[in-house]
Amino acid sequence: MKRSFVLGALHYLMLIVLAIFCIAPIAVIFSTSFRQQVAIFAEPLNFIFTPTLENYRAVLQEDKFDRYLLNSLFVGTVSTLLTLVIGCMAAYGLARFRFKGRTTIAYATLLLRTVPLAVMAIPVFMIWSEWKLVNNLWGLVLLYVAVNLPFTIWLLYGFVLQVPVELEEAAAIDGCGPLRIFTKILLPLMAPGLAAAAIFTFRIAWNEFILALVLTDKATRTLPVAASLFITDMGVDWGRVMAMASLIAIPPLIFTFVAARQIITGLTAGAVKG
Secondary structure: OHHHHHHHHHHHHHHHHHHHHHHHHHHHHHHHHOOOHHHHOOOOOOOOOOOOOHHHHHHHOOOOHHHHHHHHHHHHHHHHHHHHHHHHHHHHHHHHOOOOOHHHHHHHHHHHOOOOHHHHHHHHHHHHHHOOOOOOHHHHHHHHHHHHHHHHHHHHHHHHHHOOHHHHHHHHHOOOOHHHHHHHHHHHHOHHHHHHHHHHHHHHHHHOOHHHHHHOOOOOOOHHHHHHHHEEOOEEOHHHHHHHHHHHHHHHHHHHHHOHHHHHHHHHHOOOOO
16 A cells, blocks of 8 residues: 555656646746846846736737738648648548558658658758749648648548448448548548647647748748847847747647647547557
8 A cells, every 4th residue: 555655656746747847948938028138137047027028019019920920820720731631531541442562651651750850951942942932831831731741641540540441331331422431421530630630730830940941031931930030140139039939839839728638539549550
């Protein structure tokens, strides 16, 4: 009994430490965003300070902030929708149709996702320049679709395998066509996987910096690139950088908390043996 109590206490202690480790950077970002520049560099650091909204006011009144926000929303939303549509169809094809190399292709899609985005910056810039997609929001959309498809296909592939083929066969006997079977039977059963794929796809498209920096100009910047404008030769305006980072973090955090249950179900239920 005593040993069980000790193990339980250690378990919860480790969870608390892990939670503090994860929450601490977010707390530092938000607290710094409410500090004046003088308070940020004060020594020793004072944890009790008078909060100010000056950093947020400066960020929101920054020229073209609304344009940067719309750019990020467009790129994140459109790339997420396209990734889910293409990923669903690709995952269904890999899971249901038997052809040579099917398993190899399934594993290869996940392997492609391990390539660091920074490595792709120069090759992508050269190719996108030839295709006239630099400084174009659709260029970013297509790139993020390509980046996020491997993970989306792999995740949804597991969900398709878990759906009994007999359900589709019964629907076909009742007169349902392939499209109706896909939309009315398969997609509802894949809802947790779609939620998990959507949040990860949107988060990457919303937060990605390196490729967006290389492929955008003043008119097509996204919010992460706009945050780098506060880093100048005169120094770093940490208050405004953290205020911008806080604004950038809010939509993914809300999306994650709202869909948390679906995301957890999607990540666990979609993990199947190949």
